[in-house]
Amino acid sequence: MKTHIIPAIRLTVACLVLLAVAYPLALWAVAQLAPNKGEGFLIEANGNKYYSNIGQAMNDTNYFMSRPSAVDYDASGSGASNKGPSNEEYLQELESRIQAFMAINPGVERNQIPADMITASGSGLDPHISVAGAKVQIPRIAKERNLALDTLEELVNKHIESPLWGMFGPKKVHVLKLNLALDALSSMKGGQHAN
Amino acid sequence: MNTEILGVLFMFLFTIALGIPLGRYIARVYLGERTMFDRIFKPIDQFIYKLSGIDPMKEMTWKENLTALLTINLFWLFLTMAVLMGQHLLPLNPDGNPGMSADLALNTAISFVVNCNLQHYSGESGLSYIGQFMLMFLQFVSAGVGMAAAAMVFKAFRDKTTKTLGNFYQFFIKSCTRILLPLSFIIATILIFQGTPMTFEGKDQMVTLAGDTVDVSRGPAAGFIAIKHVGTNGGGFFGVNSNHPFENPTFISNIAEMFAQFVIPIAMVFAFGFYIRKRKFAYVVFAVMTVGFLCLAIPNVHMEMAGNPAIDRLGVNQDLGAMEGKDIRIGSGAAGFWSIVTTVISTGSVNSMHDSTMALSGMNEMLAMMINAFFGGCGVGILNYFIFIILAVFISGLMVGRTPEFMGKKVEAKEMKIAMLIAFLHPFIILTGTALAAAFPGYGEATLNNPGFHGFSEMLYEYTSAAANNGSGFEGLGDNTPWWNISTGIVLLFGRFLPIIGPVAIAGILAGKKYIPDSAGTLKTDTYTFGFMVLAVIALVAALSFFPALTLGPIAEYFTLR
Incomplete structure (x- = not known):
């Protein structure tokens, strides 16, 4: 063993230089070419900047709501509920989420609520909702903002992000982009909620 | 589609x-x-x-x-x-x-x-x-x-x-x-x-x-x-x-x-x-691993996309699949597939929360780590598979009444002892760890995030993941306690170095032996028949060692869910 100790230490130093110093620095240099210099993609609107990949809590009923989150969209950390599929307490919580969802979306039936609107995401920071999750909220928004159902349907359809190359993965809707467009639409129509 | x-x-x-x-x-x-x-x-x-x-x-x-x-x-x-x-x-x-x-x-x-x-x-x-x-x-x-x-x-x-x-x-x-x-x-x-x-x-x-x-x-x-x-x-x-x-x-x-x-x-x-x-040998190994992999991956993709039957009973629309612990941009299909890729090979990164996957998906994730030889981690996967080859060579040798040989080398008592030791070490550390954690509720049960059968699965998963050097978890487990830190630390060391030392030692010993050229009586190891034999040995070892424990966890949960 003794004969291998000195080479081990020297080899570790050499590898540290290559793998823990040169490698990240080279990547950092590459990142300077990327949008926002590799500090996370931004959406800028109304003089404000938002991280586009990080979901936001949306509890106002006149906006499209995000999914439930185990960490309440606190992006200093991240987390999921980790509830097992058979956990009774968890299933009761889901039931109360369904009740709450129907209460703020009058007229919506149980079987119209898509699973993503009552289950917490893996990251707790999911920036997207499903297409069905956006559409089921249209009647509520229409009423709150005095907008026509057709107009909102069109707005949501315009914000459906199709699968990768039209072939791979799920369809989705980016909640923040949709809500920003919603605000723009309201202010154009002179609605009262355009703040 | x-x-x-x-x-x-x-x-x-x-x-x-x-x-x-x-x-x-x-x-x-x-x-x-x-x-x-x-x-x-x-x-x-x-x-x-x-x-x-x-x-x-x-x-x-x-x-x-x-x-x-x-x-x-x-x-x-x-x-x-x-x-x-x-x-x-x-x-x-x-x-x-x-x-x-x-x-x-x-x-x-x-x-x-x-x-x-x-x-x-x-x-x-x-x-x-x-x-x-x-x-x-x-x-x-x-x-x-x-x-x-x-x-x-x-x-x-x-x-x-x-x-x-x-x-x-x-x-x-x-x-x-x-x-x-x-x-x-x-x-x-x-x-x-x-x-x-x-x-x-x-x-x-x-x-x-x-x-x-x-x-x-x-x-x-x-x-x-x-x-x-x-x-x-x-x-x-x-x-x-x-x-x-x-x-x-x-x-x-x-x-x-x-x-x-x-x-x-x-x-x-x-x-x-x-x-x-010996390219054909590699193709056979690849075929066996792919079959094993698909047997675990296809059910998981299906079960995650089908959704949770308990949520079905609440009456909501489950077209998206089981979305608890999954993000929309990834979706339940890609999450189910990843859950097996990451566990058959020893990555252990997750793109959905395994704790919230369906009961039998959780079982497949554990089985993937318990077998740990379908592709497996960087380098070590092939070493784990090598142990099963040696076992299969020995068993087939006995069945046809010949001295077991692999690649022109006689496999004898010493190599067999090492191979057996490594093959049994894996279930031993997993099951002993889980048994101890279950026996001391103050250390084990107190840290669980879910009650009942699923709670047992959380503990079983943690030791399986440690022994397979995987690193994923049923992350609801409150695992930053001295008990979990130290006990999984020990399991990790055994689970890593013995499965490296064992196969290298066997290979080293075999390499030093006299080469016996192939003859009509040699057991061919690059045929699909032999590949099937290896698969059977893997299934046998996994089934005999782990099914009792799996019955207490995911299988029992499955029957309460449906």
């Missing part, structure tokens, strides 16, 4: 298609043949040899090679513990994170040295950037060690009779510089342009549309995430791993990370065939 299923198919076929040429390249690297990248890598290698005073051409016996391997691992262990416990005294800590407690540092150091990446801390608040870089360094070198060990076994079966198995240092350095580093660099670049941060700035504040102020964690994540997959390590930069929208921002990044973790384990199988000039 459903785009989610198409996405899964594409990932799988794309990876296999690139795995074959990569396998040829890996074989050439270990053989020392010319490759097109020599001009870049040769000077780097030479520089490292010079700096560390190593003679890469010195042939060593299997014992010398293993001593070198274990010595350097021991040194990394101490060095990492020191860095983690003292990270608050070191620079590059913009978020002011504290040093780790001794038991947590021990667990983390062991778990990254052994290529497991069980994480009992959360990246955002538990590590400084120096700490992250130290762990990133280990993600490279632990994968390099696994690949070097596999290369030694390759060497043993190329030559007819040999006392030496090449040079550990040379295999190790080449693995790092010529395979892991360039692949990681490419993957990291893709991730950066998909939106993964690579910055040394600390947390940033943003004011949301609703007017709340939120801190957003960032950091040099892209480099870390690339090697976490390429080296089948799996330790995430952020707490929720590849669920995090920074770690895995798009479906493209999901494909890139899936490819990154899957391609080397596939390529190593082909590399073995190219290296020992």
Whole structure:
């Protein structure tokens, strides 16, 4: 063993230089070419900047709501509920989420609520909702903002992000982009909620 | 056809298609043949040899090679513990994170040295950037060690009779510089342009549309995430791993990370065939592994896309599948597929929360780690499979009444003893650990996140993951306690080094034996019949050892759910 100790230490130093110093620095240099210099993609609107990949809590009923989150969209950390599929307490919580969802979306039936609107995401920071999750909220928004159902349907359809190359993965809707467009639409129509 | 299923198919076929040429390249690297990248890598290698005073051409016996391997691992262990416990005294800590407690540092150091990446801390608040870089360094070198060990076994079966198995240092350095580093660099670049941060700035504040102020964690994540997959390590930069929208921002990044973790384990199988000039042997191994893999993966994709029957009864629409613990941009199909890829190979990164997957999906994830030989981790996967080959050779030898032989070498009592020991070690440490945790509710039950059968699964999963050096978890488990840190730390050490020492020792002993040319009575190991035999042995060992425990956990939960 003794004969291998000195080479081990020297080899570790050499590898540290290559793998823990040169490698990240080279990547950092590459990142300077990327949008926002590799500090996370931004959406800028109304003089404000938002991280586009990080979901936001949306509890106002006149906006499209995000999914439930185990960490309440606190992006200093991240987390999921980790509830097992058979956990009774968890299933009761889901039931109360369904009740709450129907209460703020009058007229919506149980079987119209898509699973993503009552289950917490893996990251707790999911920036997207499903297409069905956006559409089921249209009647509520229409009423709150005095907008026509057709107009909102069109707005949501315009914000459906199709699968990768039209072939791979799920369809989705980016909640923040949709809500920003919603605000723009309201202010154009002179609605009262355009703040 | 459903785009989610198409996405899964594409990932799988794309990876296999690139795995074959990569396998040829890996074989050439270990053989020392010319490759097109020599001009870049040769000077780097030479520089490292010079700096560390190593003679890469010195042939060593299997014992010398293993001593070198274990010595350097021991040194990394101490060095990492020191860095983690003292990270608050070191620079590059913009978020002011504290040093780790001794038991947590021990667990983390062991778990990254052994290529497991069980994480009992959360990246955002538990590590400084120096700490992250130290762990990133280990993600490279632990994968390099696994690949070097596999290369030694390759060497043993190329030559007819040999006392030496090449040079550990040379295999190790080449693995790092010529395979892991360039692949990681490419993957990291893709991730950066998909939106993964690579910055040394600390947390940033943003004011949301609703007017709340939120801190957003960032950091040099892209480099870390690339090697976490390429080296089948799996330790995430952020707490929720590849669920995090920074770690895995798009479906493209999901494909890139899936490819990154899957391609080397596939390529190593082909590399073995190219290296020992027995391609058909590699195809048979590949076929067996693929069959085993699909038997686990297809049900999981199906079950996750079908959704939770208990939620069905609540009456909501489950067209999206089981969405608890899954993000929309990934979807339930890709999440179900990933849950098996990450567990058959020893990555352990997650893009959905395994704790919230369906009962039998959870069982398949555990079975994948209990078998641990379908593709398997960087290098070590093929070593685990090698043990099952030796067992199958012995059993088939007995069945036809001949001395068992493998690649022209007699398999005798000593090799069999080692193989049996390694094969039984895995169930032994998993089941003993789980039994102890279940026997002391103060240490085990008190840390659970779910009651009943699922709670038992949480404990079983944790030890299985540790023994298989996987690193994923049923993350609801409150695992940052001295009990979990120390007990899984011990399981990790056994689960890593014995399955490296065993196969290398067997290979070393076999290599030194006289070569017996094939005759009409030789048991052919490159036929599909023999492949089926290996699969049967794997199923038998897994079934006999683990089904009683699985019955208490996921299987019982399944019957309460339906």
